Amino acid sequence: MKIAVLLKQVPDLAEELEVDDSGKALDTEYIKFKLDEYDEHALEEAVCLKEAGQASEITAIALDGDEVDKALFTSMAKGADKAIKIMGAEVEGSRAGASIFAEAVGTEYDLIMTGVQSVDDREGMMGPMLSSILKIPCLSVVTRVEGGDNGIVVHKEYFGGLMASFDVQVPAVLGIQAARQTPRYAPVSKVRQIQESASIEEKSLNGASETVKSEVTSMAPPTKTGGAKMLGSVDELVELLKEKGVA
Amino acid sequence: MGNVLVITEHMKGEFQDISFEMLGQARKLANGGKCSALVFGSMKGRSSELGAADRVLCLGGSDDFNPEAYSSAALQVIQSESPDLVLVGSTSMGLDLAPVLGVSLDLPVISYCSSVETSGDSFEFKSQLYGGKMEVNSTAPKAVAMVLAGSYSAEAGKSGGSATAEDVTADFGSGKVKFKELIEPEAADVDITQSDILVAVGRGIGSKDDIEVVQELAENLKADLACSRPIVDAGWLPKSCQVGKSGLKVNPKVYIALGISGAPEHLEGMKSSSTIIAINTDKTAPIFDFAHYGMTEDLFDICEELEDSLS
Numbered sequence: 291m292k293i294a295v296l297l298k299q300v301p302d303l304a305e306e307l308e309v310d311d312s313g314k315a316l317d318t319e320y321i322k323f324k325l326d327e328y329d330e331h332a333l334e335e336a337v338c339l340k341e342a343g344q345a346s347e348i349t350a351i352a353l354d355g356d357e358v359d360k361a362l363f364t365s366m367a368k369g370a371d372k373a374i375k376i377m378g379a380e381v382e383g384s385r386a387g388a389s390i391f392a393e394a395v396g397t398e399y400d401l402i403m404t405g406v407q408s409v410d411d412r413e414g415m416m417g418p419m420l421s422s423i424l425k426i427p428c429l430s431v432v433t434r435v436e437g438g439d440n441g442i443v444v445h446k447e448y449f450g451g452l453m454a455s456f457d458v459q460v461p462a463v464l465g466i467q468a469a470r471q472t473p474r475y476a477p478v479s480k481v482r483q484i485q486e487s488a489s490i491e492e493k494s495l496n497g498a499s500e501t502v503k504s505e506v507t508s509m510a511p512p513t514k515t516g517g518a519k520m521l522g523s524v525d526e527l528v529e530l531l532k533e534k535g536v537a
Numbered sequence: 538m539g540n541v542l543v544i545t546e547h548m549k550g551e552f553q554d555i556s557f558e559m560l561g562q563a564r565k566l567a568n569g570g571k572c573s574a575l576v577f578g579s580m581k582g583r584s585s586e587l588g589a590a591d592r593v594l595c596l597g598g599s600d601d602f603n604p605e606a607y608s609s610a611a612l613q614v615i616q617s618e619s620p621d622l623v624l625v626g627s628t629s630m631g632l633d634l635a636p637v638l639g640v641s642l643d644l645p646v647i648s649y650c651s652s653v654e655t656s657g658d659s660f661e662f663k664s665q666l667y668g669g670k671m672e673v674n675s676t677a678p679k680a681v682a683m684v685l686a687g688s689y690s691a692e693a694g695k696s697g698g699s700a701t702a703e704d705v706t707a708d709f710g711s712g713k714v715k716f717k718e719l720i721e722p723e724a725a726d727v728d729i730t731q732s733d734i735l736v737a738v739g740r741g742i743g744s745k746d747d748i749e750v751v752q753e754l755a756e757n758l759k760a761d762l763a764c765s766r767p768i769v770d771a772g773w774l775p776k777s778c779q780v781g782k783s784g785l786k787v788n789p790k791v792y793i794a795l796g797i798s799g800a801p802e803h804l805e806g807m808k809s810s811s812t813i814i815a816i817n818t819d820k821t822a823p824i825f826d827f828a829h830y831g832m833t834e835d836l837f838d839i840c841e842e843l844e845d846s847l848s
Contacts, residue, residue: 301667303667303668303670303798304819306821307667307670307671307821309671314673316667316671327767331770384636385639385640385645385646388640406632407632407648409666409667409668410666410667411648412647412648412649412664412666412673412675413645413646413647413648414635414636414639414646414647414648414681414683415632415636415648416636417636418632418633418635418636418637419636419637419639419640419646421637422636422637422640422641423640426713427604427605427713427714428604428633428637429604429633429714430604430629430632430633431629431632431633431783443717445720446604446629447629447783448548448628448629448630448783449628449629449782449783449784450722450784450785450786451721451722451723451776451777451779451784451785452548452719452720452721452722453719453720453722454601454602454716454717454718454719454720455717455718455720456603456604456714456715456716456717457714457715457717458713458714458715459713459714462713462714465632467783468769468770471772472770472771472772503644503645503677503679503680504645504647504662504675504676504677504680505675505676505677506673506674506675507661507674507675507676508673508674509666509671509672509673509674510671510672511670511671511672511821512665512669512670512671512672512823512826513672514826517825517826517827517828517831518813518815518825518826518827518828518829518830518831519829519830519831520830520831520832520833521830521831521832524839524842524843524846525846527814527830527832527839527843528843528846528847530814530830531758531791531814534790534791534812535790535791536734536758536759536760536791537757537758537847
C-alpha cells in the first residue's frame with residue numbers, strides 16, 4: 291500500500307496574531323509558521339502503518355512556502371521515503387489546495403492521509419474536498435488505521451470517547467485527528483543527515499482556477515465581551531476559591 | 538429570505554443538540570422561505586421533535602452514520618431541493634459531509650461558524666479561525682455553512698414550524714465504506730461530567746512529568762482532573778479526562794483552566810460551567826473572553842503558591 295501524506299504549514303498560535311492593512315487577512319510578515327499538528331499525527335499514523343508492514347512507501351507532499359523544506363526533510367527523518375514540493379501554484383484556501391493536491395496525487399496512491407482540519411481553513415476542510423474531486427471515499431476524525439486484505443479498517447471518533455469502525459476500500463482519503471501514539475520527534479542531527487543524503491522532488495503545477503464565491507469582509511480578534519475579571523495575586527485567587535467553596 | 542436546509546445528526550435514536558440549534562436559526566434565516574430538515578434512518582419516527590422545520594425530509598437508510606452513504610444521499614436531496622443555504626454541524630459527522638457537498642454542488646463551504654445571519658440578498662458568516670484568536674466575517678449568496686455547537690439555543694429549534702414529514706428517496710452510494718460497529722469509551726475511574734470542581738490542564742503544561750504538579754493541586758482542592766485534547770493526544774492523560782468537542786461536556790460549579798488557550802473546540806465542552814477561572818501566560822488567549830476570572834501567570838508558579846497558601 292502506497293501512502294501520500296499531505297502536509298501544511300500553519301501560523302504558530304503561540305505567537306501574537308495581527309491583521310494586515312487590508313483588514314481581511316492575517317499579517318504573515320513576522321509570524322512563525324509550523325507544521326499543522328493534525329498533519330503531524332497523519333504522518334505518524336502513516337509511519338506506524340509502514341512499521342507494522344501494512345504500507346510499503348510513504349511520500350510526504352507539501353505546497354511550497356515558509357520553511358516547507360524543513361518540514362519535508364523532518365518528515366523523511368521520521369520515516370517518509372520520499373518528499374515532493376509543489377511549486378508554482380498560487381494557492382489560497384482549502385478549496386484551491388484540494389484542486390492542486392488532486393492534480394499532484396492523481397491515482398498513484400492507495401491511501402491519502404492528512405490532518406483532519408487546520409486552524410485557518412475557513413473554506414472547509416481540504417481532505418474531504420480532495421476526496422470529492424478524486425471521487426474516492428473520505429473519513430474524517432480518524433484515530434486509527436489498520437491494513438487489511440481488501441482495504442483498511444478505520445476508527446472514526448464522534449464525541450465523549452465514542453467511536454465507530456468502518457471497512458474502507460482503497461483508494462481513500464483520511465482526515466487524521468490523532469495517531470495511535472504521540473508523534474515521534476526527529477533529532478536535529480538526523481534531519482541534517484537526511485538533508486545531506488536525500489532530496490526533495492519539485493513538481494510544478496498550476497492548479498485549476500477557482501472562482502471565488504464567498505467574500506471575506508473583515509478579520510479581527512474577537513470583540514471582548516467584558517471577559518474575565520483579572521486577579522492580581524494568588525491571595526485574591528485563594529479568596530475567590532474560598533468564596534466559591536473550593537478551598 | 539430564502540430556503541434553508543438543515544442536515545440533522547442523531548446518535549442512538551436521539552437527535553443531537555446541534556440539530557435543534559441549527560434549525561432554530563434556520564427558521565429565523567428562512568424568514569418567509571422554507572425551513573427544511575433532512576433526517577436519516579428511523580429518525581423519521583421522531584420528526585415531530587424538529588418543531589421549527591416546515592418540512593422534515595426523511596431519507597430512510599441506515600441509522601448508523603456512513604460518510605459515503607450519507608453524503609451521497611444528502612447530495613441528491615440538496616440537488617433536487619436547491620436550497621440557498623445548507624447548515625451542517627461543525628462536528629465529526631459534519632466534517633465528512635459539508636466539504637464534500639460544497640465541492641459537488643459547486644458552493645462555497647464556510648467553516649467554524651459561530652454566527653450565520655442574512656445581509657441583504659446574501660448570508661453573512663462569522664468564522665472562528667486560528668483557534669478562536671481571529672474572527673473572520675464573510676458573505677455569500679449561497680453556501681454550505683458548518684455551525685459550531687453551542688452557537689444557538691437548542692430550544693428555538695423545537696417549535697414555530699409544522700414539521701410535516703415527507704419521504705424522499707436517494708441512492709446511498711456504492712458501498713466502498715461499510716459501517717462495522719460503535720466502539721464505546723472505556724469505563725473511567727472518575728466521571729468528570731459529574732464533578733463539582735475541575736482542575737483542567739492544557740498545552741501550557743509542557744511535559745508529562747508536570748502533570749503530577751497539577752494532579753496534586755487538584756487533590757488539595759478536592760477537585761477532579763480534566764484536560765484539553767493535546768494532553769490526551771500526547772498520551773499524558775486518559776481520554777476520560779478530555780473536555781471539548783471530541784471529549785466530554787462538563788458543567789461543574791468551578792472550572793479552573795490551567796494553560797488552556799480556549800480554542801472553540803474546548804469551549805464547546807466547558808462554557809456552561811458556573812464559574813470559570815483561567816490561568817494562562819498569553820494575555821490574548823481566547824479563554825479570557827469566556828472565563829469569569831483570569832490571571833496571566835505561569836501555571837507552575839500559581840500551583841506552587843496555591844499549595845503554600847492552602848497548606
